[in-house]
Amino acid sequence: MLKINEGLLTLCAITLASLSFFSCQNISNSAFGSQKIDSIVENLEVIIFDKPTLHAKWDSLRKNQLKFTVDSLNPVDKKTQKRRLKDSLRREFDKHPKHIYLTFDDGPLVGSRAIDSLARAKKIKVNAFVVGRHSAMGKYRLRDLNLYIENPLVAVYNHSYTHGYNRLQTFYSNSQKAFQDFKKNEELIKFDSKVARLPGRNIWVYDNERKIDIQNAAPTADSLFKDGYKIFGWDVEWRLNSVSGTTNVPVESIFNKIVNFMDNKSSKEPNNVVFLMHDDMFQTRSGQKLLNDLVDKLIAKGYKFEFMEDYPVKY
Ligand SMILES: [Zn+2]
Structure with missing residues (x-):
């Protein structure tokens, strides 16, 4: 020195x-x-x-x-x-471990139970960003939420109570109301840690980082951050047709995309890739099989599966 x-x-x-x-x-x-x-x-x-x-x-x-x-x-x-x-x-x-965060949004939905089972079967950590209102849509959805809560391999996080009824422009136009919607979810579910994802927005606010994709949701994100939340977006997203369980992006392609993000360090934080999926993608056997195959490839690659509350792992 x-x-x-x-x-x-x-x-x-x-x-x-x-x-x-x-x-x-x-x-x-x-x-x-x-x-x-x-x-x-x-x-x-x-x-x-x-x-x-x-x-x-x-x-x-x-x-x-x-x-x-x-x-x-x-x-x-x-x-x-x-x-x-x-x-x-x-x-x-590249001399250090690489960390993958499997995140599933909008549960509990049909598909949540398969995710819960997969986490147990593969012994991997997964993250569920849940919408409380969905647990009131029938006894099986409440069962699915409880499966998540009781599974130590599933971290359950706040994705708002109503998901803005999918009218997001309106939802974010009143940030106080949107913030209260997250608080309502928090009262219902009693999360272990204050981690949130904003419906339909790839927004990151944590530590000294602040990255906003669509400005009208920024006041809601800032209110949550002030309240002690970390808000996370995603690096890579995978979409399946939820009804047919098929996709235009085969397992091999999405796997390669994740590997590229890891190797090029093009994710938000190097060696940490946040991967977005939705619970309803895995309601069919074919959808579940694709997820199973992808997870096997990620395991074989030696990636570590992490909870979002530990994001990012730094060296
Ligand atoms: Zn969502």
Whole structure:
């Protein structure tokens, strides 16, 4: 580790806050632009962050907080430097486990019981974002909700009580009412942890992250976050025809898509892929067979199945 005095450390920290921490690098200007770039990034971050993590490095790169300079003696353009650093971080991530989050929305519905059974049979963790109103639609739906709640391999999370009756534009236009709809679900189900997904919206609000796809749902997401919720969207979605249990996207294709997200680190968080499905996709034997085959492939690949409350696993 490089030695550095307190004054320079503060300067680095301030400069980092202003999103350009390489501008405070009179430490070793000449090494930039050469193959030594990785070790320089390493060293600077050892100084700046107490415990540098792969994720912190990836975040700095992703958010363009790294300022590369070109060394005239050994010129390598900034784009190449950035690519090299990205590749080397990717290789580092590949030495660590990869985490898959199977998430099933809109249960309890016909199909929920098959998901519950699959989790037990394969001994994998799965996540159910449930809609409380569906449990009032007959004794079997209430049974399915209870199957989820009693299964330690199923984490049950909040997806609102009414799902806005699928009129989402109207639902989100009154954020206070939408927020109360989530609270109503919470009163009914008594969730173990405050994790939510917004109906029809790929919105992420957790830790210091905030990613909004459609603005009109942002106030609802912010109210939930203020209330202690983490809100999660998804990286990859799979759709089956719920009546026929068939799909235009075969198991092999969706599996490859997940693998690509893992390997390219193109998911919201590297090495963590959130995969969206819906309970009603698995009401037929053919739909259940497809899910079974996909899970077998993910298991064979060595992926770890995780609960959303543990998202993201960082290194
Ligand atoms: Zn939904």
